[in-house]
Amino acid sequence: MKNKLMFLITITILSVFMLTSCAAETPKTEEESIKIDIVLDWTPNTNHTGLYVAQSKGFFEEEGLEVVIMQPPEGGAEAIVGGGGAEFGIGFQDYLAPNFASNTPMPITAVAAIIQHNTSGIISLKEDGIDTPSKLSGHTYATWNLPIELAIIEKIVQDDGGNFEDINLVPSTVTDVITALQTDIDSVWIYYAWDGIATKVKGLETNYLNFADYGKELDYYSPVLFVNDDYANSNPQIVKKVLSAVKKGYEFAIENPEDAAQILLEAAPELDAEIVVESQKWLADQYIADAPKWGYIDQERWDAFYGWLFENNLIEKEIPKGAGFTNDYLPE
Template sequence: MKKLIQLGLGFSCLILFSACGNGQASKSKEKKDKITFVLDWTPNTNHTGLYVAKEKGYYDDLGLDVEIIQPSEDSASMLVASGKAAFGISAQDSLAANYAAKEPLPITTVAAILQHNTSGIMSRKDEGLEQPKGLEGTTYATWDSPVEQAMIKNVMEKDGGDFSKVKLIPNNIVDESLALKEKQADSIWVFYGWGGVSAEIQQVPTDFFYFKDLNPVFDYYTPVIIANNDFLVKNTDVAKRFLQATKKGYEETIASPEEAAKILLKAAPELDETLVNASQKWLADQYQAQSTNWGVIDPNRWNAFYNWLSENQLVENTIPENTGFTNDYLVE
């Protein structure tokens, strides 16, 4: 009997140790790939798809542990280039100087958040600034960027205007609608999905023109998702899984903007609820637009803008075609 009891205890321990071993193996399998994603600014509706993917478990489902952070003193591009973040947000125009440099930072654009450039010039309504020529003799709040000013000069000249007659003042504006209302400036460059929608909510009557409507070359990609080159090479599968889940997050945002707005507000409760909801509805048609898939970059449009910069000597060196972007990590 004693031998039977000892045998039974030994068998029980064997099962216990086996179970413990299986538990550890299972725990090991559940270990997720860690990804740090850095925003370009504070959270806003350009970023909603990321928060939806995180909140709804799309990253978890694909074995990813994604942390979304805001940039500190360094820009998102610098943080991604240094490897402190695997992915981040930038814009094609902002990246131009890097790709024209002799030793560019190791970053590549892997997805377009919006399919078209939704930026343009906003001004007070019925003051004659609904067309570029109308900017003559008025004040424009500038970031003092050569590319910015060259674009305005281009659309003004196409409209028969003279850029030298625009009065440039520093752009230290936080609330564009309020700045126009209080006549701090006559015109401001804004992205309609936030600045333009905000003016509608605040009931500030405005005129607006898109750069892309006046010159197709200016329909470049902004904002975009960038990635660290070494990360892409060494973690190809992880990068594809990340973009697959992110794509699902943006598709969900397109389909259900009201629910997506709630998720963004949960992640960033400091945002104005009315503005977030209105902006989310407006952007629902912009994330993918007429493209068959979210995130895809058209090489012709990408190259056209960089060729224009090179031709107008707005970058240090000519940017070779198809430089700085890839669609290879997007999974249909």
């Protein structure tokens, strides 16, 4: 009996030793990457290059992130991010306004400016002579018929001494600005970094009315990166990791626009390569511009635009100063 007991004790000790040895020899598995979805506002373009650079160069991976860049669903990035279907999205300050002025807003907050200044405006062929806003009178303008859009057009025209009522508003079906300007319309709202550069690449002579030149209240942010509030409140360090990687992506695009353009083209080979390269070169000076760092949102400008919307009855209620954005997650 005693021998049997000693045998069992010996076997137990050996078993424990073997298990301990095996555990010590088993290599530690790497920590699982944190999965993040970023929803674009539109099909891939040079507004998004920094995201694709961060993905291609491993900047997300360095932060322990596994990022999926998604094209937007029918309801847009705001709806899916606000509903918790994705962590981050890209949008525009004007399109975000109705949400922030709602009695039941979706839980989203802008956390970085992708481009520092508003680079949208009205483009027309040079031969039409629309070199000031008042000269839109008597010409056709392709409109999306959005209240904020039309109010901005009315403001710049009337401030310049023109009559908004004299503009021939036609429904916008524009999918190709270059073709539309040469056939169906006289003027249309564009984002210069893409359609403005495209007209130059294709050899069109144009006039361009840049909204930011016609009042500080029109120098709003387009586009911005926003986050789901519930996710950010629960995972502030992860939000900072995402922004750190994205910032590196845009800084690379600033320093290496042609290389960054090739990275975007690898992700979206259907794009016109010449337009992408020229757009990327132009945006290299726009991503940060005069801001202290990439992503910074200036509260005075942010509030000025939302204040103007409220004063002109374009939103349901006043948006509190400083509401809807934060710089707190940006890297130093």
